[in-house]
Amino acid sequence: MEPSAVPPYFFHDQAQSCSKLHRKPRVAWEPGKSKTQTRPPVVPLRLKILFWRVLTVMILLVVPVFNILIAIINCITDRCTHAFRACRGVAPKGRELLEGENPIDELDMDAEDFSFKKVREDYVKHSIPFVLFSSSGKRISDATPPTEGFKDDGRLQVLMDKAFRCFPGLDEIIRALFPCHVRVTPPLWFLGTYTKGLAHIDVMNAAFDCYYLVKGEKDVIIVPHFLTWKMKNLKPGGDNWYVPNSSDPIKGYDYLKGVKSYYRFKMQENTFLIFNSSGCLHHFTNVYHEEDTTSPQALVLHPGYATNSDPRVWASMGLDPRVWLRHSTHMAQLVMNSVFGAQLVLPRTGSKY
Numbered sequence: 001m002e003p004s005a006v007p008p009y010f011f012h013d014q015a016q017s018c019s020k021l022h023r024k025p026r027v028a029w030e031p032g033k034s035k036t037q038t039r040p041p042v043v044p045l046r047l048k049i050l051f052w053r054v055l056t057v058m059i060l061l062v063v064p065v066f067n068i069l070i071a072i073i074n075c076i077t078d079r080c081t082h083a084f085r086a087c088r089g090v091a092p093k094g095r096e097l098l099e100g101e102n103p104i105d106e107l108d109m110d111a112e113d114f115s116f117k118k119v120r121e122d123y124v125k126h127s128i129p130f131v132l133f134s135s136s137g138k139r140i141s142d143a144t145p146p147t148e149g150f151k152d153d154g155r156l157q158v159l160m161d162k163a164f165r166c167f168p169g170l171d172e173i174i175r176a177l178f179p180c181h182v183r184v185t186p187p188l189w190f191l192g193t194y195t196k197g198l199a200h201i202d203v204m205n206a207a208f209d210c211y212y213l214v215k216g217e218k219d220v221i222i223v224p225h226f227l228t229w230k231m232k233n234l235k236p237g238g239d240n241w242y243v244p245n246s247s248d249p250i251k252g253y254d255y256l257k258g259v260k261s262y263y264r265f266k267m268q269e270n271t272f273l274i275f276n277s278s279g280c281l282h283h284f285t286n287v288y289h290e291e292d293t294t295s296p297q298a299l300v301l302h303p304g305y306a307t308n309s310d311p312r313v314w315a316s317m318g319l320d321p322r323v324w325l326r327h328s329t330h331m332a333q334l335v336m337n338s339v340f341g342a343q344l345v346l347p348r349t350g351s352k353y
């Protein structure tokens with residue numbers, strides 16, 4: 001697990017400086033003594049944190065069984081679909097790639113011959129990544145990130161949105177591409193003026209990444225799943241398998257020398273990238289221009305779709321206690337959101353994703 005300057009999880013109302021909590025003595029509130037004193041919160045923060053920790057431990061008792069079951073189900077469904085071919089590092093028929101860099105397919109949703117059914121058959125079923133855009137220029141979605149809980153300090157900020165929040169525009173697309181899907185994580189916002197994340201695959205219930213770029217521009221690298229499986233230099237993390245040093249500004253792309261083919265493209269504002277995040281290695285870098293006043297903002301939705309996940313993902317989910325702990329804390333966050341209505345902030349690791 002990567003070191004973090006702050007405790008791993010905290011509430012937005014202490015996001016200004018969690019560490020100061022222990023240095024600043026709190027002035028006790030006494031009724032009627034001072035007009036400048038403010039009433040303390042109904043539920044003290046320390047109690048909330050205690051509740052969160054107890055909840056995490058309780059969920060931790062269940063998560064290993066749940067994860068092992070999901071891993072087995074994923075394994076069986078994958079073996080029955082495309083996994084044998086992909087295991088050998090062979091591309092789906094007709095989808096062979098050139099050596100080195102390849103452009104990604106960009107599909108215009110306003111084109112006359114555009115059909116979600118065709119996209120599902122040609123791309124989703126084979127875990128081929130693609131980008132959706134609208135040539136008419138209209139916004140795909142008016143989604144905006146939460147204003148609370150965000151503090152731009154030059155590091156990656158991952159904010160968890162409300163689990164059942166609707167995103168008109170995006171939800172319809174996801175329903176059309178993944179019928180009968182469920183979200184396997186709450187919506188996640190990727191914010192902050194960081195530059196480069198780690199190249200990684202996600203360890204979670206097999207899911208696709210539906211990545212809507214609300215604002216800004218990103219340099220994106222995606223290694224197809226059948227070649228990701230051949231990469232031996234990935235290391236297990238808390239909720240991912242990652243390429244060490246891939247967030248390095250100079251040597252961050254060295255790992256690509258050992259990859260036969262990959263997609264690389266500049267992702268533009270108001271486009272919707274869809275790819276298999278538990279099967280394809282992905283690597284995002286923010287692109288900044290002189291005229292930019294804000295950093296890129298991205299919203300990620302994860303519809304469950306168990307196909308072509310990397311076998312290391314199943315192994316980590318079923319056997320790695322660090323993954324059990326991470327998944328337990330995520331679930332505890334969800335419960336805390338429901339109970340206290342608080343916006344919880346994910347760990348600010350500074351370089352992941």
Ligand SMILES: [Fe+2]
Nearest residue numbers: 201202277353
């Ligand atoms: Fe990811």
